[in-house]
Amino acid sequence: MSPLEFFLIFLKASAITFTGMGSxxxxxxxxxxxxxxxxxxxxxxxxxxGRLSPGPxxxxxVSIGYVVMGWLGALLALLGSVLPPLIxxxxxxxVRRSIHRPWVDGLMRGxxxxxxxxxxxxxxxxxxxxxxxxxxxxxxNLALAVLGxxxxxxxxxxxxxxLGVAGVAGVVLSMAGx
Amino acid sequence: MVxxxxxxxxxxxxxxxxxxxxxxxxxxxxxxGGGSSTLYMMRAVLVERRKWVAPDMFRECWAxxxxxxxxxxxxxxxxxxxxxAGLPGLVVSVAAMVLPSALITVLFTAGLVEIEQHPLxxxxxxxxxxxxxGMTVAMATFFGQTSARRGRVAVVDxxxxxxxxxxxxxxxxxxLFILLGAAVLGAFALRPVAARPNPxxxx
Numbered sequence: 553m554s555p556l557e558f559f560l561i562f563l564k565a566s567a568i569t570f571t572g573m574g575s576x577x578x579x580x581x582x583x584x585x586x587x588x589x590x591x592x593x594x595x596x597x598x599x600x601x602g603r604l605s606p607g608p609x610x611x612x613x614v615s616i617g618y619v620v621m622g623w624l625g626a627l628l629a630l631l632g633s634v635l636p637p638l639i640x641x642x643x644x645x646x647v648r649r650s651i652h653r654p655w656v657d658g659l660m661r662g663x664x665x666x667x668x669x670x671x672x673x674x675x676x677x678x679x680x681x682x683x684x685x686x687x688x689x690x691x692x693n694l695a696l697a698v699l700g701x702x703x704x705x706x707x708x709x710x711x712x713x714x715l716g717v718a719g720v721a722g723v724v725l726s727m728a729g730x
Numbered sequence: 731m732v733x734x735x736x737x738x739x740x741x742x743x744x745x746x747x748x749x750x751x752x753x754x755x756x757x758x759x760x761x762x763g764g765g766s767s768t769l770y771m772m773r774a775v776l777v778e779r780r781k782w783v784a785p786d787m788f789r790e791c792w793a794x795x796x797x798x799x800x801x802x803x804x805x806x807x808x809x810x811x812x813x814x815a816g817l818p819g820l821v822v823s824v825a826a827m828v829l830p831s832a833l834i835t836v837l838f839t840a841g842l843v844e845i846e847q848h849p850l851x852x853x854x855x856x857x858x859x860x861x862x863x864g865m866t867v868a869m870a871t872f873f874g875q876t877s878a879r880r881g882r883v884a885v886v887d888x889x890x891x892x893x894x895x896x897x898x899x900x901x902x903x904x905x906l907f908i909l910l911g912a913a914v915l916g917a918f919a920l921r922p923v924a925a926r927p928n929p930x931x932x933x
């Protein structure tokens with residue numbers, strides 16, 4: 553893999569999505585499905601680290617960069633993630649004028665809803681690697697996912713709390729051989 | 731303070747780059763818990779404690795930043811830095827906010843790589859990975875809620891969310907094309923319900 557190609561994946565993931573976590577579906581598709589450079593499990597660990605680290609949620613991308621390509625990968629992931637949002641600075645006067653136009657509002661809504669759907673698919677994929685199959689996830693995986701969902705849903709708890717509870721549950725399940 | 735009066739964009743004698751870097755390092759390294767706590771910390775440091783940015787300026791930059799691609803908080807830090815100290819302020823603000831956070835993230839990752847084969851860590855991850863799946867679904871529903879319109883049309887918006895999820899899971903179409911399709915659909919069919927045609931004689 554070339555560093556330039558790696559950088560461009562992160563740049564694209566940040567440039568065509570909104571918010572830090574919005575880039576997750578593109579990174580998952582490019583790095584896991586298209587190139588096979590990492591796994592869904594590594595992506596999940598990176599998201600967990602990103603939630604536990606200070607700063608914006610989008611820093612999870614730096615963790616993925618480090619796992620795949622070491623310090624250079626972390627730097628490329630950081631640059632690729634940080635540069636696209638800055639385009640708004642020269643465009644600020646234009647945005648100020650046009651942000652309330654109905655078609656702009658609709659366009660941004662379309663991207664927001666599309667990103668939500670893509671993120672939903674990634675989340676389900678982490679619980680049920682076979683996707684929307686009839687077999688479904690194992691009951692304990694499903695219970696842990698519901699726990700993570702419920703403790704995150706209100707947005708009032710620090711992410712370390714659901715992750716800590718789930719980690720303890722994982723230890724108990726492993727000790728019980730489940 | 732930048733923006734003492736509404737609409738004022740003129741720059742006055744702002745903070746030094748060293749002071750600016752110190753403030754953003756505090757924001758980037760101490761705001762635990764993700765975006766909302768980082769935003770809270772930015773406001774607490776820049777608006778309330780240091781008084782470098784007026785509340786109305788902070789609000790305006792935040793609103794514009796919501797239209798940026800990628801991490802909105804990076805856009806916000808760049809905009810505020812540029813308003814406070816020009817182009818050097820932009821560079822210093824963004825770098826000082828993201829570098830400590832990125833460094834801590836890499837150190838956490840390197841630490842996990844070192845110990846992840848330990849049975850206890852494997853057991854912890856056995857619980858954490860499905861929970862991350864659930865947390866990602868929670869984030870998706872939050873995105874959906876913030877984007878969806880109110881009232882009956884919300885059903886249409888949530889169908890777009892569900893349809894997109896099924897489309898990507900079933901077909902593996904590149905995400906870029908899905909988002910472009912969603913943007914075009916949105917521009918034509920997902921406009922605000924309350925929008926009415928402009929009055930005659932107005933553009």
